[in-house]
Amino acid sequence: MSEESAGEQRSPERARRLPRAVRERQILDAAVQVFSRHGYHSASMDEISDVAGVSKPMIYTYLGSKEDLFGQCIRREATRLLEAIQDGIKPDLPPDMQLWHGLRSFYRFVAEYRESWTVLHRQALTVGGSFATEITDMRTRAIELVAALVVSAGTRKGLGEQAEFSGAGLSAALVGAAESLADWALDHPDVSDGVLASWLMNLVWLGFNDLVEGEIWKPSTAE
Amino acid sequence: MSEESAGEQRSPERARRLPRAVRERQILDAAVQVFSRHGYHSASMDEISDVAGVSKPMIYTYLGSKEDLFGQCIRREATRLLEAIQDGIKPDLPPDMQLWHGLRSFYRFVAEYRESWTVLHRQALTVGGSFATEITDMRTRAIELVAALVVSAGTRKGLGEQAEFSGAGLSAALVGAAESLADWALDHPDVSDGVLASWLMNLVWLGFNDLVEGEIWKPSTAE
Amino acid sequence: MSEESAGEQRSPERARRLPRAVRERQILDAAVQVFSRHGYHSASMDEISDVAGVSKPMIYTYLGSKEDLFGQCIRREATRLLEAIQDGIKPDLPPDMQLWHGLRSFYRFVAEYRESWTVLHRQALTVGGSFATEITDMRTRAIELVAALVVSAGTRKGLGEQAEFSGAGLSAALVGAAESLADWALDHPDVSDGVLASWLMNLVWLGFNDLVEGEIWKPSTAE
Amino acid sequence: MSEESAGEQRSPERARRLPRAVRERQILDAAVQVFSRHGYHSASMDEISDVAGVSKPMIYTYLGSKEDLFGQCIRREATRLLEAIQDGIKPDLPPDMQLWHGLRSFYRFVAEYRESWTVLHRQALTVGGSFATEITDMRTRAIELVAALVVSAGTRKGLGEQAEFSGAGLSAALVGAAESLADWALDHPDVSDGVLASWLMNLVWLGFNDLVEGEIWKPSTAE
DNA sequence: TATGAATGAGTTTTCATTCAT
DNA sequence: CATGAATGAAAACTCATTCAT
Numbered sequence: 001m002s003e004e005s006a007g008e009q010r011s012p013e014r015a016r017r018l019p020r021a022v023r024e025r026q027i028l029d030a031a032v033q034v035f036s037r038h039g040y041h042s043a044s045m046d047e048i049s050d051v052a053g054v055s056k057p058m059i060y061t062y063l064g065s066k067e068d069l070f071g072q073c074i075r076r077e078a079t080r081l082l083e084a085i086q087d088g089i090k091p092d093l094p095p096d097m098q099l100w101h102g103l104r105s106f107y108r109f110v111a112e113y114r115e116s117w118t119v120l121h122r123q124a125l126t127v128g129g130s131f132a133t134e135i136t137d138m139r140t141r142a143i144e145l146v147a148a149l150v151v152s153a154g155t156r157k158g159l160g161e162q163a164e165f166s167g168a169g170l171s172a173a174l175v176g177a178a179e180s181l182a183d184w185a186l187d188h189p190d191v192s193d194g195v196l197a198s199w200l201m202n203l204v205w206l207g208f209n210d211l212v213e214g215e216i217w218k219p220s221t222a223e
Numbered sequence: 224m225s226e227e228s229a230g231e232q233r234s235p236e237r238a239r240r241l242p243r244a245v246r247e248r249q250i251l252d253a254a255v256q257v258f259s260r261h262g263y264h265s266a267s268m269d270e271i272s273d274v275a276g277v278s279k280p281m282i283y284t285y286l287g288s289k290e291d292l293f294g295q296c297i298r299r300e301a302t303r304l305l306e307a308i309q310d311g312i313k314p315d316l317p318p319d320m321q322l323w324h325g326l327r328s329f330y331r332f333v334a335e336y337r338e339s340w341t342v343l344h345r346q347a348l349t350v351g352g353s354f355a356t357e358i359t360d361m362r363t364r365a366i367e368l369v370a371a372l373v374v375s376a377g378t379r380k381g382l383g384e385q386a387e388f389s390g391a392g393l394s395a396a397l398v399g400a401a402e403s404l405a406d407w408a409l410d411h412p413d414v415s416d417g418v419l420a421s422w423l424m425n426l427v428w429l430g431f432n433d434l435v436e437g438e439i440w441k442p443s444t445a446e
Numbered sequence: 447m448s449e450e451s452a453g454e455q456r457s458p459e460r461a462r463r464l465p466r467a468v469r470e471r472q473i474l475d476a477a478v479q480v481f482s483r484h485g486y487h488s489a490s491m492d493e494i495s496d497v498a499g500v501s502k503p504m505i506y507t508y509l510g511s512k513e514d515l516f517g518q519c520i521r522r523e524a525t526r527l528l529e530a531i532q533d534g535i536k537p538d539l540p541p542d543m544q545l546w547h548g549l550r551s552f553y554r555f556v557a558e559y560r561e562s563w564t565v566l567h568r569q570a571l572t573v574g575g576s577f578a579t580e581i582t583d584m585r586t587r588a589i590e591l592v593a594a595l596v597v598s599a600g601t602r603k604g605l606g607e608q609a610e611f612s613g614a615g616l617s618a619a620l621v622g623a624a625e626s627l628a629d630w631a632l633d634h635p636d637v638s639d640g641v642l643a644s645w646l647m648n649l650v651w652l653g654f655n656d657l658v659e660g661e662i663w664k665p666s667t668a669e
Numbered sequence: 670m671s672e673e674s675a676g677e678q679r680s681p682e683r684a685r686r687l688p689r690a691v692r693e694r695q696i697l698d699a700a701v702q703v704f705s706r707h708g709y710h711s712a713s714m715d716e717i718s719d720v721a722g723v724s725k726p727m728i729y730t731y732l733g734s735k736e737d738l739f740g741q742c743i744r745r746e747a748t749r750l751l752e753a754i755q756d757g758i759k760p761d762l763p764p765d766m767q768l769w770h771g772l773r774s775f776y777r778f779v780a781e782y783r784e785s786w787t788v789l790h791r792q793a794l795t796v797g798g799s800f801a802t803e804i805t806d807m808r809t810r811a812i813e814l815v816a817a818l819v820v821s822a823g824t825r826k827g828l829g830e831q832a833e834f835s836g837a838g839l840s841a842a843l844v845g846a847a848e849s850l851a852d853w854a855l856d857h858p859d860v861s862d863g864v865l866a867s868w869l870m871n872l873v874w875l876g877f878n879d880l881v882e883g884e885i886w887k888p889s890t891a892e
Numbered sequence: 893t894a895t896g897a898a899t900g901a902g903t904t905t906t907c908a909t910t911c912a913t
Numbered sequence: 914c915a916t917g918a919a920t921g922a923a924a925a926c927t928c929a930t931t932c933a934t
């Protein structure tokens with residue numbers, strides 16, 4: 001008859017009088033689940049409250065409007081992701097190994113918390129308004145965290161002034177590549193995070209190495 | 224000041240008795256505009272009909288339901304994009320130049336038809352159902368069109384069997400990079416399409432070259 | 447390539463310049479068909495115009511609003527039905543044979559023009575407003591035409607004053623029985639109109655005969 | 670003038686916070702009323718919600734779609750009707766008295782709950798789909814309940830093989846007669862249910878008695 | 893604390909009906 | 914005579930949100 005022991009996820013009997021923090025977590029968990037399944041607009045507060053095993057007014061009392069709720073999902077999951085990556089990086093290793101470990105952590109996170117990743121990557125952009133920028137900021141922070149190693153190398157060599165090189169632009173490209181590969185990986189769970197990270201390293205690192213050496217590709221003739 | 228000749232774009236006064244084909248184009252134009260601004264769910268048929276300068280029943284008569292309408296937007300814009308890229312490619316040039324020209328066309332298209340690009344890239348995935356796969360298919364076709372040159376080179380060299388190389392995975396990464404850079408470029412209109420294409424070429428081409436040569440990055444120590 | 451020879455019903459090529467009377471008949475035919483299939487409310491002017499092979503404005507020009515159109519369908523088919531019954535009656539025969547022949551004609555009509563009957567019986571009542579009374583009037587006329595023979599016999603015998611007998615009420619019951627049997631017959635096309643008429647004759651005639659003879663059923667004890 | 674005790678029927682001021690069961694009954698009452706007045710198609714959910722003194726969303730939450738709602742009206746009223754009839758029948762009496770009492774109960778019900786009857790009889794057939802058959806089934810059950818006494822008598826006597834007799838067909842006719850007389854009675858409220866029942870008994874019972882005795886009406890000459 | 897009851901405001905969609913040609 | 918083009922008006926249905934208990 002214990003109401004705690006078995007599954008904290010969804011108890012059909014109304015769980016009662018839980019401390020606020022617990023309730024909030026329950027609700028956020030449910031929200032992430034539902035948002036990731038249906039997207040922001042198609043997700044209904046009803047379903048979220050069902051999944052959370054909590055009445056709707058409670059959601060409003062604790063976490064505010066639907067938009068608020070979504071925002072908190074986003075922020076919580078983004079924080080988790082960044083922490084996961086940060087935790088994966090070993091600061092003592094050489095830059096390339098650091099990058100590789102960061103990527104591995106990233107892909108491990110995506111595999112383990114698909115829903116978190118889906119909400120962050122796919123759904124967060126569909127809400128328009130402040131979320132887009134918020135997400136963009138996080139992307140930026142993420143990429144800077146990961147790519148600083150690489151990009152700084154390029155800039156350090158004085159490539160910053162050449163039209164063929166741009167830290168910011170290449171960063172964006174890099175994140176896109178990593179994200180896109182993450183999506184691909186969701187459909188290919190048999191590919192390990194180490195392999196995924198290696199693919200990306202090979203695509204990028206070798207190219208950057210050349211760039212750093214001054215080897216630059218140019219169109220052979222103007223237009 | 225003639226009301227017929229010049230401003231066929233959007234006359235606030237009910238334009239009347241136009242042939243069906245013209246109306247359909249008007250409506251699709253409006254729909255792309257509105258969908259790109261608000262996304263599928265937040266876009267309302269009311270706003271689309273307003274922007275199109277046409278009553279709602281016409282939309283339903285000519286283009287069908289909201290979902291149908293969206294589908295036709297997607298297909299039209301996707302076709303446009305693919306054609307733009309294809310048109311930009313000069314088949315006589317060497318592979319790298321072909322790729323570069325393809326990318327330039329892509330970035331030119333994105334800059335010129337931001338809304339088309341937004342609908343295709345950002346909004347199409349949020350509808351769920353058949354659209355996601357349809358778009359994914361187009362992405363696949365696009366990447367194959369552009370990346371075949373590169374990837375095939377890698378596989379030709381027998382790299383296909385190495386864990387560090389995967390045509391499909393790298394393709395996904397590549398498209399992601401290109402797309403992500405396109406988004407970045409939307410906020411940096413001063414960067415020309417040629418430069419954008421060059422950035423990507425340098426990131427990718429040099430890396431691939433090394434791959435093709437057999438140079439492969441590996442983590443120096445296990446785990 | 448003749449546009450007349452094959453089927454007058456529905457020529458895919460726009461039939462042109464037909465005299466008004468013909469057009470009106472075409473339209474009414476189509477309307478009866480569609481109304482009988484879907485009922486008044488679910489029938490759409492679009493479908494009627496399609497089936498009629500005529501554009502919608504034409505319907506409005508020739509036959510007025512949807513309600514007008516329906517009214518004319520009702521009236522035309524009702525007239526047809528009454529005429530069919532009248533034609534079947536042989537005035538020289540004795541009353542019971544007249545009744546039998548009238549019923550036969552009725553059931554023959556129902557079998558042959560199911561759609562007409564459906565519109566009259568099932569759909570006409572769903573429209574509320576003047577149609578209900580109009581149809582009721584026709585029923586009344588019909589029943590009087592057919593049942594006068596029977597009822598008059600009863601009244602003639604002085605039964606009119608007894609609570610157990612009522613011309614009007616029994617007429618209503620009789621029509622109901624005949625109609626209901628007609629509906630039943632639609633699902634049993636193998637039962638001939640002669641047999642149907644005989645069933646009703648037996649149910650009714652024998653009972654009436656008794657009534658006329660003064661034999662009356664009464665509840666054996668009050669309440 | 671208390672607003673709670675007496676007039677629970679329809680308070681124009683929003684009655685608030687009632688238990689679900691009560692609301693459901695209110696809504697069904699309103700729905701029967703409106704459906705009976707306008708028919709299924711012309712009835713609008715708006716009007717029903719107005720009459721019920723409840724907002725539209727409640728209707729959908731509690732009773733489902735318009736079609737669901739209609740179905741529940743039909744079922745509730747049909748059940749009521751059948752129960753009323755069953756309650757009226759005294760199983761100890763001889764068959765003819767049972768029938769008479771059943772008919773009385775029927776006519777009493779129709780008089781007292783005109784709207785219920787209207788919905789069942791007139792409107793239920795216009796919706797097409799499953800309702801028509803559902804209603805038909807109930808009619809069948811009703812007739813079997815009432816007419817079994819009579820018809821079985823006929824079949825028992827071996828009349829089943831004669832073309833002039835058909836249990837099923839005659840049952841259909843009988844229901845039609847009873848229903849039709851019920852409609853007639855709605856316009857003649859001064860005729861008591863006992864009298865109505867007697868009329869039908871005389872029409873039917875005497876006729877059936879003759880049938881059972883082997884007296885059969887036949888057309889005197891072929892065709 | 894926690895919730896069943898309740899709704900305002902908005903959405904997509906359909907249809908009878910009428911111009912302008 | 915005949916029609917493609919066009920729409921006003923309304924219907925069913927949904928959902929985020931808030932009371933009252």
